[in-house]
Amino acid sequence: MEFLNPAALYALALLPLLLVPYLIRRRPRRLFFSSLLLLREFATRRSARPWEKMYLPPIFFLQLILLALLLLALGEPSLSFRPVSVALVLDNSASMQAIEGEKSRFQLAQDEAAKILSALPAHARVDLYIVVPRLTRVTEESLKPGEAIARLNSLGPLDLGEADIDYGAEFERLVGERKYQRLHFLTDHPAEGQSASVRVVTLGRPKANLAISAFQIARRSLASPQLEARAIVRNFSATEQKFKLALKGNGNLLAGRSYSVAPNRSVEAAFENIPWRPYYEAEIDAGDGLALDNRRFAVPPPQGALKILAVSPRPEGLSSLRAIPGVELQLVSPEAYEKGNFEPHALEIFHYSAPAVLPESHALFVLPPKQNPLVEIGTALSRPTVSGWREPHPLTRYINFALFRPAYARELKPGGLGEAIIQSPDGPMAVALEQKDFRYLALGFDPFPFLGRQNLPMSIFTLNLLDWFNEGRTGNASATGAPLAAQLRPGEMVLTPTGEKIALEKTSTVFARTYVQGIYRITGGETEKFFAVNLGDERESDLREPPVIQLRSEPGAASNRAFYASLWPYLLLTAIALLLLEWFLNPASARERPASEPVKRDDFRWA
């Protein structure tokens, strides 16, 4: 037997309240009696009895049973036959690593799952599922309960967030497709609604948590060799939290500071002039529920100058860029670009030219032709003056747009992608787009001829855009579950944060098994490469109110009803029968027997 609404069973704790009316009734009814001469002896005898203080008549126990039955009926007990086709879904997302007492939520889920499996008949068939990186079966074949318990122990939580799926609908589909008689989902999400086949076991309680939501190592400026670290710590609690943030480089402590963060707010910590290390780690010492998000990793941006590949039919127009410190310019013609295979550059500038598709790097389009993959080109502007701009934005800072007057400009049409950064009275002059970790900027004017003191706002704009592209040029960092973009060759080896060594046997451009947060090292090549992988889902850090799973009764699961019989109507009927019995045994008329009514003093009068 199980309860579909187990929360109602907490109401059983209210049963002792039934004593209250009897305690209140302890003030006895006052009745007149002709003479107490013959009764005094009984009073003396009764007061000596120890149970006299708590006299509970038999009707009390009848009422107690009646109330208990009603509360049990509220719990909606159901008699279920032991299913033989069972799906066991384990939530192995990052939030299941939260500690509840001495065990993690995932360990509690394993224990609960083992209990469920132990209760199954020996011939039952069990399918194990996990929810991250996606809802998938652990084994191809169905397992016996004993085998499933053994397999269960080999599973562990991953440093991944859950996909946005409607579990109620997904389980409904799964039960319908695979004809499961029962599906158990062990998770930290609460559930609402009822389902004949799906049972959600909610583990864990709401907790306060601090999490490092972002950590980045970047250059201070375009030409600066100095690095600075920025970390954002978010407070997922209702109280102000204090913490100490430690910055480590290559495993050694570099700096540390104390901060406090308001409830539901974030605080940004910055460390300047940090030395170069192969990789960095930010860690907070909060003893909160989830340790995973108390650490975050980053690798420094590539050393050296900002390498720019400029594609232009008019290379002389770009020569002024060479004067900017920290910039390494390679000029090629559009024809050479189409034919050649160039090394990856930090930035590709298409000057009066455009590639067929958006390049896999940051790219700047200056007065591109009409056939370009980024924007539509409009007509030439009659008066290329600026009428509006995005603010605040890294591209528009420090610029006096009253003096920003390009000699020639064309109207750009973003066409749904990108946002207008600089507006003229006739249309946008600059459109920016961020897509797939790359930044793209299309300009309807050419800023480069004006570098230097001839047009200061235009020069500032040029430096801004180089800085903007340089900001996006951080180290190799990605979210857990996202593939690492790396040129992997046979003979190289990937060392994961768990210490696992994976030898590569063939050439690949990505490494996909990034389910654990930490530093991934690729060794065996010319240089050792470091990649930082961090938990990329802030929702996993919020342990206060996980989303509720909405369960529905499966319309097509009529066959399942054979395994399920609701008992609450019978309990209700029994309670009603007891109520009638109580009414029969203790009718109101008996309670108001005239003889037991107090005789008023007014009655002592001859009528």
Added chain:
Amino acid sequence: MLPAPFTAEFLNRLEVLRLRTRKDVLGNRPGAYSSPRRGTSLEFADYRKYSPGDDLRYVDWGIFARSDRLYVRLFHEEVDLFAYIFIDASGSMAFPSIKEKFAPACNLAMALGYVVLANHDHVRLHSLKDENAAASPFYRGRQRMRDLIHFVSSVSPAGALEPAPCLGNHLKHIRRPGKAILISDFLVPADAYQQGLNLLRAFNLDTSVIQVLSREEIAPALLQGELSLIDSENFSELRLQWDKTISREYEEKLARHNRELKSFCHQSGIHYSFYATDEDLGRFVLKTLPATGLFR
């Protein structure tokens, strides 16, 4: 207006009754009750030597023939009866209600009173009630039944009763021995009612006792559970846990109390009767009391 039980038929049947006395009484008029004084009734009492002047009709000539001595026959004097009806008017007589206990007791007293009045004897009612010693004048003749009712109606039960002092107050005003009928529930300690009854005996009254109890006192039907019972006389409070066991033990105690009363009356030459107020008054007066010897 007579109370409900006093129908014409009931009154007619009462008129044929006459109180029985176990002692000689001192009346002041000729009547039907034996007096210790010698008189002219047909009931022989004694002989005495003839003295000059004695009525020759009473000389026993048979004795003179045998012994040659003159003796005259003496006869009892038959006088009328002085009856004293004492009604307990303490608070306990109002339990569970006046209609259920005190009114039946008063009806009983009036029935007895009517029997006395119908025989042209004297009757006087006394209400027994704490310090107040209310008593009616002597009534004689059927026409005084109205006064009897009026007196009874003026009595209301209240307060506590101590039989001996209360009876003592009444007896101070009784000059003539006669028949005393005490109507009470006798829910007082044994020594208290014994003192009272002994007092009546000491005044040479032929005493009868009628114990009156309501059904609620004989077999209380109280709700089970803890009760706080208040004494209807002195308003003292008693807490107890009422259940079937206590109820049964109470009934046994009451029966023992009644047996003690009856036993004391028997030993003291006092007539005893028991009247449960839910019993029919006519049946009790016309059947039970003659059977127990109160009427002849």
